[in-house]
Amino acid sequence: MRSKLLTVAIAAGLGVTSLSAMAATKQQPARVTVDAATLQQLQAQLAALQAQVADLQAKQEAQADAQIETAKTVNDVQVAAAKPTDELAKKLDALNKLVDNTKIGGTMFFDVTNQDHTEKGVTGPSTKKDGHGSTNGTGFDVKRFYLTVDHKFDDTWSANLTTDFSYQSSLSSTSLFVKKAYVQGKFDPLFTVRFGAADMPWIPFVEKWYGYRYVENTITDRSFEGGRSGGTATAGGVGAFGNSSDWGIHALGATTGDNSVNYQLSVVNGRGYRNLSRSKSVDTEGRFGYSPIEQMVVAVGGYSGKRGNDVEAGADTRTATRGDALIAWRDKTWGAGVEYFHTENWDDILKYIGGTAGPGAANNTKKDKADGYSLWADWKFVDQWAVFARYDNVDYKYTNLSDIQEKIKDKYYNAGVSYDVLKNLKLALVYKHNKLDGPSIAPYGYKTNEVGVWGMLSF
Structure with missing residues (x-):
């Protein structure tokens, strides 16, 4: 660039000098002699022109350097904006892993119903109360x-x-518990270990085959009210015959498809997920299931333990036991099943000492046992619509201090039609009936009819 400009300037200077000489030649055909003053003037003009050319070249080079620096700065900014720093990249990567590896969900059971409850004592008619x-x-x-x-x-x-979390408008009460909190290690499809509060082997397993937990608990998890009241039985009635979750160590596994097996063995505290307590012994519950075809299961289970009552300085205890059996079928159209259980000493774990009630023992009772069965079926007659029904029967017997056996009989049934509004929203119009008859020595009875809409929302 510099050499070209210098060439142009010299050529221009020489051109001016040549033109002046030619003009002089035309005007004066005779030879002209340039004096020293004129030559000096021309040299000065040429030097000034060369200085101007050099200054212009310097300015252009400075402008070109500035443009290069600007382009470099813009490129650096663009690269910095497009590519985060290593620290920021690490933070973004950690955040992505947290989001990708964490799932948040929820399930809500709700209902709007009308309930009619009557009670009958030893004498007198049934009264609505x-x-x-x-x-x-x-x-x-x-x-x-x-x-x-x-x-x-x-x-x-x-x-x-x-x-x-649960809320009941009729009782104006709310409660919040940690139902499950565990760390899991899955080493093989047939060997997974959970440490903490987790699903027990029986109740959640039956719920999956039953399919209508949002309408009613399964039979071992459903309390029937009335009858017994005392230290180890639910005041005013008999409680559930099992826990859906408990604190302990749980081992489980399963295969899939036809000729598949499943199992779970849990060693737990025995008081359920709502009561994180200690005792001198632990309880065990187990289940083994076999599916000859994918749509069918045959399962047996059992429970044994003190239910958390074996404490220091406490009364002597018995061992509570429960045996379970299930046969169920479920495909895209039909579902059906029968569940059976048998318990002994489920409520009367604390013994009487020398014929006198020990601390916390149930009133006037030595031991108890119960047998129950549940039958259910459902049919999806068109897409999203199904009809269903269920029948439960429980015989609860307990022996008083005079070795006389007393009996409470509970019968329950429901029937309804369900509609899958969305994949994660189910509604069911249901009628429920529950009848409890007390012992013959002091007979009483409770009857409840309930009708309404039950629903389940999950996300």
Whole structure:
């Protein structure tokens, strides 16, 4: 660039000098002699022109350098904006892994129903009144709201936290518990270990085959009110015959398809997920199931332990036991099943000492046992619509201090039609009936009819 400009300037200077000489030649055909002053003037003009050319070249070079620096700066900014720093990239990568490996979900059981409850004592007619777990009238209830957080650390280890919230408008009460909180190691499809509060082997397993948990608990998890009241039985009635979740160590596994097996063995505290307590011994519950075809299961299970009552300085205890059996079928159209259980000393774990009631023992009772069965079926007659029905029967017997056996009989049934509004929203119009008859020595009876809409929302 510099050489070209200099050439142009010299050529221009020489051109001016040549033109002047030619003009002089035309005007004066005779030879002209340039004096020293004129030559000096021309040299000065040429030097000035060269200085101007050099200054112009310097300015252009400075401008070109500035443009190069500007382009470099713009490029650096663009690269910095497009590519985060290593620290920021690490933070973004950690955040992505947290989001990708964490799942948040929830399940809500709700209903809007009208309930009619009557009670009959030893004498007199049946009277409509509130009590024993039933409240007359119409109300909206949120029976359960489970909020679940699952996090996967790697292909083997994960963790789960599930909270359990419930609200009942008729009782104006709310409760919040941690239902599940465990760390899981999955080493093989047939060997997974959970440490903490987790699903027990029997009740959640039956719920999956039953399919209508949002309408009613399964038979071992359903309390029937009335009858017994005392230290180890639910005041005003008999409680459930099992826990759906408990604190302990749980080992489980399963295969899939036809000729598949499943199992679970849990060693737990025995008081359920709502009571994280200690005792001198632990309880065990197990289940083994076999599916000759994928749509069918045959399963047996059992429970043995003190249910958390074997404490220091406490009364002597018995061992509570429960045996379970299930045969069920479920495909895209049909579902059916029968469940059976037998318990002994489920409520009367604490013994009487020397014929006198020990601390916390049930009133006037030596031991108890119960047998129950549940039958259910459902049919999806068109897409999204199904009809269903269920029948439960429980015989609860307990022996008083005079070795006389008394009996409470509970019968329950429901029937309804369900509609899958969305994949994660189910509604069911249901009628329920529950009848309890007390012992013949001091007979009493409770009867409850309930009709309304039950629903389940999950996400």
